[in-house]
Amino acid sequence: MKKRWLCLFVENEIGVLARISGLFSGKSYSVDSLTVGVTEDETISRMTISLTSDDKTFEQIKKQLSRSVEVIRVIDYTDIPIHLKEILFVRISGLTEKDKTEVFRISQILGAEVIDYNGSDMLLEMIHTENKNNNIIALLKKQFANRIELVRGGSVAVEAITA
Amino acid sequence: MQITGAEIFVKALKEEKVDTLFAYPGGQVIDLFNALYGQHDINVVLPRHEQGLVHAADGYARSTGKIGVCLVTSGPGATNLVTGIATANYDSVPLVCFTGQVPTHLIGNDAFQEVDIVGITRSICKYAVTVHSRESLAETIRKAFYIAGTGKKGVVVVDLPKDIQREYGSEIYPKEIKIRGYKPNTSVHAGQINKALDTLNQSRKPVFLVGGGVNIAHAEKEMKLLAEKTGVPVVTTIMGKGAVPSSHELYVGNLGIHGSYAANSAVSNCDVLFSIGTRFNDRITGKISEFAKDATIIHIDIDAASISRNIAVDIPIVADAKKAVKILLEKAEPLQITKWKDEILKWKREYPIAVKGKGVTPQKIIEAVNAAFTDAIITTDVGQNQLWATQFLSLDENRKMLTSGGLGTMGYGLPAAIGAKLGNPDKDVVVISGDGGMQMNIQEMATAVTYELPIIILILNNGYLGNVRQWQEMFYERRYVGTCMRYRKSCPADCNLPTEECPKYIPDFVKIAEGYGAKGVRVTDEKDIVKAIKDAQQEKKVPTIIEFIIERECNVMPIVPPGNTLGDMIMESEV
Known part of the structure; x- marks a missing residue:
């Protein structure tokens, strides 16, 4: 089992997202995250899919995606230089004065930005790799057990210009 | 000039050279039907149920090589297509299915x-x-026909909201x-072809494994020539059967869980398996690690x-079967593999497929079909009738079989035959069905009668859903649950032995035939098999049902039990 990334160019049409996600669910392929947005050409959408699978399943996934009429191009980002980021919001509630100092300290070290605050709750925004976000989440969960709310954006990726 | 959506729909059908449209009306397609009024170059066929309709379009497409076209209404009209869409798509049959839809503002x-x-x-x-x-x-309709009929052929569904049918454009x-x-x-990789041929030429024990892809690509002629030029024996899947004539000396048999001993042994023992147009479905591989x-x-x-x-x-070679086989044929050389061929021949001789039993047996019926029809399309239903047909039918360029191989859809045989006959009025069309599958689309008898299609329907009646019953017998200690077609409220729950009290005919297929205005005859004695088929062949306008009462617990043999390797077959039934 290995972590993989795929970049997909698809027709920007009704039902295409359902077609792609249906392909994964119908064939029991698991997805870690899927993001989609329109490209510079408004008739084309671009998806970044992250998943964990063995080699054989991954080959099959790429072939199944490629043969879908709605899919224009499939690019395997797993082993090529890419820039990969995920947006993450974390709301931490019921903060004491001591907690707040701790949050600021953590934010500074981990590159998070405090974007909202109401006296007891803080909202952090982070843009890191999926992996780094996982580590941050683990840390915050430990530090502020049962007091955090997470919103993960899913990975977006683009090929590196300079390898 | 501006025309309505319905009018461009009809124009599209003509441009795509659609001569037969399988259509069932309803509220959301009434405009399309209206536009079809008086169009004499499109034969609008009205089956009696949308499932029968889509199987008929499927049989038409498989037997003519054209794209089958369906038109049904929204809602239940559309959902009734579902099984037939899956059936056709699974077997790479090109269909375009138009479904009516409520107006866009109501979606x-x-x-x-x-x-x-x-x-x-x-x-x-x-x-x-x-x-x-x-x-x-x-443009969407043009796209639909293009996608359905190219590459790996398949089904395209086009949903047409009613307001768009009425709108001018x-x-x-x-x-x-x-x-x-x-x-x-559209290309064939030359390097891979050369590599494949080098491997084949060095082989001592090669086998061609031919799947449905060869039949779909209409590469039968080339495949036969390739086998003859190389001298390599041919094994088929059930979908590939007929790609090389069944009577050909190089033809070994079908592979798989009900395949022949010789075919399964040939594949298990070969050193090069040259496979064309098959997806190695679990029905043919047995235990995958040993395949x-x-x-x-x-x-x-x-x-x-x-x-x-x-x-x-x-x-691996990604290519259309016909294109690839043509290139192989140009470059292939004869192989010296007499010893291997003799070994296969010996298996074939020593372990032929045969159904035991006296009286009216499936084997005798199907052999009578082989003898009676030289230019025919034979459709099957699904279950034992299908397996016997794939075992015993002798196929060649003029005698073809249509069967639901991938999805295994009961109820396929009769409507598919209707489509095949509409597409091939000069050929004999025969259905091999069971008493179970026949009742799944029996309403299509009306279609066959009204369109004056003299198809011949052979029902192998054992009063059971026989294939499941066979599994219950062999692998589930004869616990017959839900498989007896004559089971009544008053029967003991654990009954697995039919008695004199069992109702004889449920239903009485002869009366059903008569009820539809068709011919009906029942055969209970083996000496009547040939005559019944001969009489049916004389009919030029009406279909004939021949109901063969076969032994109730007749099994399909040999069989590879679930989880076993292909070499590990049960050859004969103990019962």
Whole structure:
């Protein structure tokens, strides 16, 4: 089992997202995250899919995606230089004065930005790799057990210009 | 000039050279039907149920090589197509299915007879689309026909909202279209072909494994020549049967869990398995880790996704079967493999497929079909009738079989035969069905009668859903649950032995035939088999049902028990 990334160019049409996600669910392929947005050409959408699978399943996934009429191009980002980021919001509630100092300290070290605050709750925004976000989440969960709310954006990726 | 959506629909059908339209009306397609009024070059056929309709279009497509076209209404009309869409798509049959839809402003409102048929069929067809504007209608239809009929052929669903059918717009039907995400493979990789031939030439024990792809690509002639030129024995899947004449000396038999001993042994012992147009379905491989264990596997398939999915392939070639076989034929050389061929012949001689039993047996019936019909299309239903047909039918370029191989859809045989006869009025069309499957689309008898189609329907009646009953007998201690077709409220729950008290005919198929205005005859004595078929052949206008009462617990043999390797077959039934 290995972590993989795929970049997909698809027709920007009704039902295409359902077609792609249906392909994964119908064939029991698991997805870690899927993001989609329109490209510079408004008739084309671009998806970044992250998943964990063995080699054989991954080959099959790429072939199944490629043969879908709605899919224009499939690019395997797993082993090529890419820039990969995920947006993450974390709301931490019921903060004491001591907690707040701790949050600021953590934010500074981990590159998070405090974007909202109401006296007891803080909202952090982070843009890191999926992996780094996982580590941050683990840390915050430990530090502020049962007091955090997470919103993960899913990975977006683009090929590196300079390898 | 501006024309309505319904008018461009009819124009599109003509441009696509559609001569037969399988259509069932309803509220959301009434405008399309209206536009078809008086169109003499399109034969609008009205089956009696949408499932029968789509199987008929499927039988028409498989037997003519053209694209089958369906038109049904929204809601239940559309959902009734579902099984037939999956059936056709699974076997790579090209269909375009038009479904009516509620007007665009009502979509999503739970309107009367509204379903999301595109959502429902997305995973069982090649492409499904709702037309969202009158402007895109013509192009979408052109796209549908192009996608259905190219590459790995399949089913395209086009959902047509009623307001778009009525709206005026351009009369132009595009000739050429480009789909940027769809580029069917049209070339054959020369390097891979050479590699495959080098491997074949060095082989001592080679086998061709021929799947349905060869029949779909109409590469039968080339395949036969390739086998003859190389001298390599041919094994088929049930979908590939007939690609090389069954009587040919190089033909070994069908592979798989009900395959012949010789075919299964040939594949288990070969050193090169040269496979063309098969996806190595679980029905043919048996225990996957033991399948053709010592062989180098060459695989030609039009679908890249079929390669190395079920078994690991050494030399993959993504190509259309006909194109690939043609190139192979040019470059292939004769092989010196007499010893291997003799070994296979010996297996064939020593372990023939045979059904035991006295009286009216499936084997005798099907052999009578082989003797009586030289130019025919034979459709099967699904279950024992299908397996016996695939075992005993002798096929060649003039005697073809249509069967639901992938999905295994009961109720396929009769409607598929109707489609086949409509597409091939000069050929004899025979259905081999069971008493179970026949009742799944029996309403299509009316279609056969009204369109004056003299098809011959052979019902192998054992009063059971025989294939499941056979499994219950062999692997579930004869616990016959839900398989006896004569089981009544008053029967003991654990009954597994029919008695004199069992009702004789449920239903009485002879009376059913008569009720529809068809001919009906029952055969209970083996000496009447040939005559019954001969009499039916004389009918030029009406269909004939011949009900053969066969032994109740007749089994399909040999069989590879679930989980076993192909070499590990049960050859004979103990009962």
